Amino acid sequence: MSEQLRDRDRLVxxxxxxxxxxxxxxxxxxxAGNLSARISDREFVVTASGTWLDRLTPADFAVLSLDASVSGDAALGGPRPSSEWKLHHRAYLARPDAECVLHLHPRTAVVLASVGTPIRRLTLDHAYYLGEIAVVPFYHNGTDELADTAAExxxxxxxxxxxxxxxxVVADTVQMAYRRALNLEDxxxxxxxxxxxxxTTTAFPEDGATHA
Structure with missing residues (x-):
């Protein structure tokens, strides 16, 4: 088994x-939601259309190309990718350092963003793992507008x-990306x-975002 294939299996x-x-x-x-990981400089895997994230198997991941045109079909193999594949595709193009993209629907974070209440970093973990949190307006799922705005x-x-x-959320490992997702909702x-x-004002000290 090639090293690349072993890495792909591990990431899945x-x-x-x-x-x-x-x-x-x-x-x-x-x-709802979809998950992906970069498996090479030119490819990534993403969960398939209609999959439930608590029932995933290795067969539930599509392989997509990062070389696809902005509006073109990126699928290389496997099942039909999530309708949100562009959200992942554009994120990897915008962030060459990202090895994982997680798209989830954390209720409290979405509600606060939707009603215009800024999400504050109140603990050391929030400050360390999250950094500044971006908020973008609503666009319909699967659209270029959503993918491009989020990627920017x-x-x-x-x-x-x-x-x-x-x-x-993006990170250089799956585990770090998930830490960020967990801390975002927290x-x-x-x-x-x-x-x-x-x-309505307390936040973590700006000069205190270090980790032991």
């Missing part, structure tokens, strides 16, 4: 575990929340609690 297994855990935590429901935000951010829709829940307590 990591994405399968992330999908299972994300559904268990309520970060995505039913067949990801040029300078690791997390973007799409109003009335979901989030995309920051949103902490922000919502702070607002309920009457606080």
């Amino acid at each position: 297994e990591e994405l399968i575990e992330v999908g299972r855990d994300a559904v268990g935590r309520g970060l995505v429901l039913a067949s 935000a990801l040029r300078d951010h690791n997390c973007v929340v799409m109003q009335h829709h979901g989030c995309s 920051a949103a829940q902490a922000t919502a609690l702070a607002v309920q307590l009457g606080d």
